[in-house]
Amino acid sequence: MEYQIIKADMAQDEEKHYLGHVTFTLAGHQSQYEITLFSKNGKDWDYSLNFAGESGIEEEFLKADELLEEDDDMFDALVDAAMESMAK
Template identity: 45%
Template sequence: MKITIIRAEMTHDKENGYRGAVQFEAEGHKHPYEITLQLNSLRGTTWDYSLRFAKDPGSEDQINEMEAAIESDDDLFDSLIDAAAETLPEDIEEGE
């Protein structure tokens, strides 16, 4: 599935780990999405995420389709994580 990143951000602190958000559009979908990401290094190495429509509510079928794509396509999910991670200051990326 082809996506276009609209906006991305990520922060890091010792207490909460990595937290990010990415707004993106998906080809053929009417409304943009926002995925929030969290990786708490104290709990493991698996990213937790939450997906929602970024602005206006959209169809349940389309958000279910996007959820399935994120779950089944590691490259898609990794591209969302990478978009957020690219916004971290270099000293944080190198320090972990």
């Protein structure tokens, strides 16, 4: 599915854990989404998906979450966008 990254950030805390956020849109979806990313080592990622801003259509949200679970390339692109923000 086509997606567009709107903004991304990543930081490390005092224990060197990674915490990042990526705001993005999906083609055909009315809402923007924000994924919060967390990793202790920068390789194994946990995430939480939320609407960015106002709540939207639940069916679209569930489809977005399913897409993140199934589309490794898209998930990796979101992580990469957040990681690249650290280098700037």
